[in-house]
């Protein structure tokens with residue numbers, strides 16, 4: 001029969017890789033707890049309108065990347081392409097934003113119909129962090145501090161740099177858009193096709209163009225930073241001063257705009273040159289208008305999302321952490337004899353109660369002593385426990401160190417197995 005395959009760009013994460021994923025996820029959630037952030041969980045599917053109204057109709061995501069379908073009730077639903085809109089929707093709906101601040105995070109799969117390649121999938125995973133109710137650059141700084149700490153804990157600090165910009169208020173941008181469009185219209189023929197198309201719909205995205213010719217033309221374009229109003233200027237000055245004070249290095253990149261419509265003032269990206277074209281690990285900014293745009297009372301907000309696949313790749317590429325992760329068990333329990341399973345399982349349960357953090361595989365499926373020994377070796381376990389008929393008849397059990405040539409196998413009374421193991425586990429660590 002023919003095999004059913006996974007959907008292109010939607011990858012399995014296999015047992016050999018989950019130790020790294022779990023390590024990164026735990027590091028992230030512990031760190032966010034340190035800073036007082038609470039986890040929020042929301043559905044993977046939302047009404048399509050939510051994303052159209054927040055991300056913006058003329059963005060790559062809404063124009064061509066969303067997984068949108070009608071359900072049996074003919075309602076248009078979309079697999080979430082990002083979490084911010086969902087998070088804001090959940091906060092408004094559950095009254096989390098009334099006269100209170102929120103520091104929130106979430107983690108999970110996102111879906112975008114893109115061309116799959118290294119660091120770019122159709123189902124990918126993000127950790128997102130969102131802060132509500134704080135308008136000053138202090139909280140923007142906090143977000144950058146906590147990401148910088150995360151890079152240190154994951155051993156990738158040296159491989160990432162922070163790019164920073166202010167895109168001002170909606171009004172600042174409207175004025176800038178006009179100036180940009182009238183400049184670019186004079187060079188219409190020289191722009192790449194995508195940029196020509198965007199000139200009428202989303203001209204700011206042209207700043208993002210990877211086309212070298214377009215980039216050259218942009219060198220002579222008006223600068224967004226010259227169009228910032230006093231408020232945006234002060235906010236940005238406050239942010240850069242705070243970053244200087246806490247010792248976070250950054251590069252101001254005046255071409256940095258974000259792909260989504262809802263940002264204002266601060267935008268930033270943590271980028272690396274170690275992963276080829278997919279170099280943005282973490283991206284975010286301020287979105288003071290979004291809550292109101294989605295039907296809530298106005299609440300200032302700032303946040304970011306990081307791509308976990310790219311972070312995993314980076315940790316594997318540059319860090320030493322990936323090599324240290326090991327999901328081998330501590331013990332492989334060999335049961336070599338007819339009818340010994342009940343005795344072995346009782347002993348194993350006692351050990352699990354005595355050593356809650358011990359990882360132990362109890363051999364299943366029978367087989368000879370020799371074949372079980374092979375499996376024990378292959379499992380990477382430090383110790384084998386061996387219950388054979390001779391041992392069982394005398395109330396004994398054997399402990400065999402598997403990775404220490406200097407240590408010999410010993411036989412102990414089953415009744416004192418836990419005590420004996422405690423010291424052997426210490427010495428074989």
Ligand code: ATP
Nearest residue numbers: 114119120121124259280281282283305306307310
């Ligand atoms: P890119 O420019 O790489 O397409 P983006 O601007 O679309 O990124 P965001 O919407 O800001 O990305 O998402 C935040 C982060 O999520 C990105 O920096 C990246 O790490 C990750 N990410 C986005 N799209 C994908 C994808 N298709 N596959 C894997 N990771 C992704």
Ligand code: MG
Nearest residue numbers: 060112114259
């Ligand atoms: Mg994208």
